[in-house]
Amino acid sequence: MCEICDADLDPADVNGGLVTFQPDDRSRDWRRRAAEEPGFVGHPPDTGWFCGAHIDAARAAARTLTFPEGMRRLRTDGEASDAPALDLQPDLEPDLVGVELGSGRPVASDPFGLQWVEWTVTSIDAHTFAASLRSTLPALMEALGLGSTPALEQRTDRRWNPMDGTQPPWCPFTDTTVDAGSAADGTPIDLEVVLNHWNDDDVANASVSLAIGDRLWISVYRADGSGRDVDTIRLRRPTTGAVLAVVAGLVR
Numbered sequence: 001m002c003e004i005c006d007a008d009l010d011p012a013d014v015n016g017g018l019v020t021f022q023p024d025d026r027s028r029d030w031r032r033r034a035a036e037e038p039g040f041v042g043h044p045p046d047t048g049w050f051c052g053a054h055i056d057a058a059r060a061a062a063r064t065l066t067f068p069e070g071m072r073r074l075r076t077d078g079e080a081s082d083a084p085a086l087d088l089q090p091d092l093e094p095d096l097v098g099v100e101l102g103s104g105r106p107v108a109s110d111p112f113g114l115q116w117v118e119w120t121v122t123s124i125d126a127h128t129f130a131a132s133l134r135s136t137l138p139a140l141m142e143a144l145g146l147g148s149t150p151a152l153e154q155r156t157d158r159r160w161n162p163m164d165g166t167q168p169p170w171c172p173f174t175d176t177t178v179d180a181g182s183a184a185d186g187t188p189i190d191l192e193v194v195l196n197h198w199n200d201d202d203v204a205n206a207s208v209s210l211a212i213g214d215r216l217w218i219s220v221y222r223a224d225g226s227g228r229d230v231d232t233i234r235l236r237r238p239t240t241g242a243v244l245a246v247v248a249g250l251v252r
């Protein structure tokens with residue numbers, strides 16, 4: 001059912017679909033449990049189904065908002081509307097002033113007080129981009145003052161998303177690949193690739209995220225929200241100029 005209007009969704013209806021919002025602590029925790037606990041079932045808390053009338057607004061909101069934020073926005077508006085990325089200069093940390101952003105642009109979004117730096121790149125497979133991001137980990141760890149990069153353990157997991165009478169293996173599913181580890185001081189590192197599949201051949205959308213404790217959060221997705229490629233990189237919590245320089249270097 002559509003999250004906004006409760007319309008029944010037909011899996012064959014190409015207009016509606018699954019939309020994954022920005023991760024928050026709850027969805028990261030959910031994906032971690034889903035990957036670790038055999039038999040864990042359910043629906044990722046950052047993802048929802050939307051009918052053809054509401055999916056464009058949902059995708060627009062998902063670019064900047066977490067699922068609860070997006071639902072508040074969409075239900076308050078009562079109808080389709082873009083989540084505005086207002087043209088405000090975010091209050092970047094003083095040491096970020098003058099940092100070379102490359103093709104990046106600072107973005108701020110009222111009313112949620114969100115700030116980030118965003119880059120648009122040529123479309124690239126989500127797993128390929130995640131590998132590049134992983135290769136920058138030593139530089140990011142150094143930029144954050146966290147010392148050497150620990151070995152990361154990789155887990156992959158498939159969650160079935162039964163809907164409208166379809167059951168595994170004929171229903172949509174979500175494949176999650178997590179590379180996880182901890183810095184010497186215990187700071188958790190999570191690199192995730194999430195592919196929402198309609199079926200084996202058809203990826204509804206893909207996203208990549210990297211969280212280093214509460215120090216760094218990078219989320220990567222595709223602006224039009226479809227397929228296995230990503231083309232938009234968002235650095236939230238750009239805590240230092242050194243971190244910004246690493247990400248800008250990757251994207252260049």
Ligand SMILES: [Zn+2]
Pocket residue numbers: 002003004005006007050051052053054
């Ligand atoms: Zn709807």
